[in-house]
Amino acid sequence: MSMNTVPERLAALRAAMKANGVDVYLIPVGDPHSSEYLPDHYTSLTYFSGFHGENSNFVVTMTESAVWADGRYFVQAEKEIAGTEIQLMRMGEPGVPTAEEYCGKVLPEGGTLGLCGLTANCALVNNLKKELEPKHGSIKTLFLEDELWVEGRPARPATPAWILPKEYAGFSPAEKLEQLRAKLKEQGCTAQLVGKLDNLAWLLNLRAMDIECTPYAMAYCYVTPSRAVLFINQARVTPEAKAELEANGVTLADYDSILDVMAAETEPQTVLAESATVNYAVYQVLENNPALTVKDAADPLLAMKGVKNEVELAHLRESHLRDAVAMVRFQIELENRLASGEQLTELTVDEILHKYRSADDKFLVESFGTIAAYGGNAAMMHYHATPEDHAVLQRKGFLLVDSGATYMDGTTDITRTYPLGELTEDERLFYTWTLQCHIDIAKAVWLDYCDCHMLDTIAREPLWRHLINYRCGTGHSVSFVGNVHEGPHALNGRNTTLMRPGMIVTDEPGVYEAGEVGIRIENEIECYHKADNQYGTFLAFRPITFVPIATSPIVPGVLDKEQIAWLNDYHRKVFEQLAPRLTEDERAWLAEKCAAIGC
The missing domain is CATH 3.40.350.10 (Creatinase/prolidase N-terminal domain)
Known part of the structure; x- marks a missing residue:
């Protein structure tokens, strides 16, 4: 049987299910280690469904199939499963069952659910057992992905340790x-x-x-x-x-x-x-x-x-400054090449960034695939330009660039949204409100009993005032010389971890209007001990990312005095930290980008 298309692969999977006495088969996004990003060898969900998202499950019965996607991937998932039988389950939306609930619903009385025991974590299986109980269903561990996905499957990785x-x-x-x-x-x-x-x-x-x-x-x-x-x-x-x-x-x-x-x-x-x-x-x-x-x-x-030690923190601060120099040089080259009339694409952005970051002798690898998204593409939070599908940059609207690197002494993650020319009034307002959100969490001071989900609301309030929200967290923890997302803390509506001095988290609110515009401004920030007094222990954040934030799109009269003071102080520090590492021409460019703004 040919196995080149999703329908053909589903047919082969159903034949194997039948042969093994399985009524429902579940394929999670997963490897044996519950990794967020998977080695290519373990991308079975993508192989069988065509969907490339994280945090997902794919469930196949003899007559139907469904894939679960979270808010970051709704648009992408629709696109990738278009033309197949697969139903999209929008996680978190009203009336949408979880994958486990769905399995319980579609399993026949006394039926059997199959899955791979190495790629399903135990918590997922425990949840499944609860849902299958009313139907007296059982779980059978199988390796159907391994049996069916043989041709062209990448080997299990074995890079030097x-x-x-x-x-x-x-x-x-x-x-x-x-x-x-x-x-x-x-x-x-x-x-x-x-x-x-x-x-x-x-x-x-x-x-x-x-x-x-x-x-x-x-x-x-x-x-x-x-x-x-x-x-x-x-x-x-x-x-x-x-x-x-x-x-x-x-x-x-x-x-x-x-x-x-x-x-x-x-x-x-x-x-x-x-x-x-x-x-x-x-x-x-x-x-x-x-x-x-x-x-x-x-x-x-x-x-x-999750709490970085003093040695790690010292190295992190240094690696972020070298990364900032690469970001400055990237922006200068991008602006110069656009000004000369050269036609650039989203792919060019990745090339320029890699050139400057990889010149660092401590550079190991990009910390994730660069997200360079122009115009409406930026509304997809995890959009990735490909040689087959990418936008040409024009002298209008915004270019969102989310990127980072891992060095021997730290891991970075930064997003800047660059104005490339004429902006609409909406674009300018969305940008200004996003910046307000970014500043409000960056300058937050709180008593140490406040947990992450309380802090998350501080960041959202300027957008909530305009009845706008973003469907993702405000920020995540970043590993030391490791993965770009870690725990235990994250700024989102569900995380109840208490922030502690030495924790690093990103500050990345945004506005995502489908098909129109996507805006995000992201720094990594460090939690530190601010003061003890009769009221208790106060904590605060300070940035470890020092890269200019575009000020030209800001709508006058929207930022309050404290927000303007924060932004001007931040830019003063950016200039102080980076100027000694730059050439004279680069310093002149940076001085302009870091110029104080009025009200």
Whole structure:
């Protein structure tokens, strides 16, 4: 059977479902480590459905199929599944069931749901079990994706694994293991199975390039009071890294041996395994081993790495300044080439940015695929220009550029919205209101009992006044030399984490009017301790991103005095920080961009 189109792939999947006695099959966006960005080997949902979004599930029955997309991907999903039988489920919209609820609804009485135990995390399976219970349904772990997607499937990644030096990380793997063991003891556990790659990378200072734009190695780590076993493809570990890991008390085992080794483990332990991040296959093995008592609790590593240590913070500030110089040089070149009449596209933006960032001797990789979106394209929050589908830049409207890089000493994420010429009144107002939101959270001061979702409302208020909202969070945490999105904190309507000094978060409100315009202004900001007094402990933010914010689109009379004062002070700091790193011509350009504005 031909397998070149989505309908053909769905037909093959249904035939395999029938052969395996499965009524419903679920394919999550997922790999064995609950990664946000997937190695190409694990993009089964895209292969079978054609949809490229994150945070999604694809459910197939014998007669229908549906894909779930969140607000960031509504427009993109419609486009990508157009012409197929697949129904779009808009997550969070009234009356839209969750994937788990849908499975419960479409499963016949006493039916069987199939899924891959390695790519479905345990929390997803637990939710499914609840929904299938009324129908007396059962779950069968299968590997249909592996059986059917053979031709042209990318291999599992195995890039060289290396150790980030302590001079950047602040602590050695042995020191971090001791910190983890102390935290486990507090949680009533003696051991942990670490499955999430960002947590594992931080714990062992382990880095590789297994995921595009994300410097991690596919691996698991089992930590007990006396041992730390790293399950990894050993052929890809450099001799230096192997020696360093062993010197830090870490032994190596083969990646594919994880299920057999954990099944054969005889040392009694109370093992912390977070169901949201440990895959169902591994979790089942742990639960079925009589020597192990499994405790499903929050992974302490997330909170540990969420607060950056002093060494990491010092390096982050420095890497952001070098990144800012690249951003300045990018903008100068972009403006000069547009002014000369050269025809540029969204793809040109990526090329120029890469040229300046990669010239840095500490540059590792872009921290995510650059989003360069002109005009209406910017209304799609995660739009990516391709050689087949991209816009030509014109001398009017806005160009939104969301980009970043990972260096040996930090990870950056920044968005600027550049006016390319004449703007409509609406464009100018949307820009000004977005800037108000950005400034309001940047200058916020709060008592330390306020959690992230309370802070998120501060950022939205200027847009809410005009009955406008954005369907995403205001900001996310960023890893140190790692993935561009991490936890535990994020500025959104659901996150109840308390911000703490040393936490980094992005400040990126926006306006997204479908087909018309998209505007976002983003800095990374650092939470710091502002003061203690009779009322308690006050916290605040300070920027670690120092790049000019366009002032020409600002509508006069909208920003209040405090917002104008913040913006002028920010630009004064941008000039102070960057001027010594620039040429004379670049300094003159920067002085103009950082000029104070009146009311």
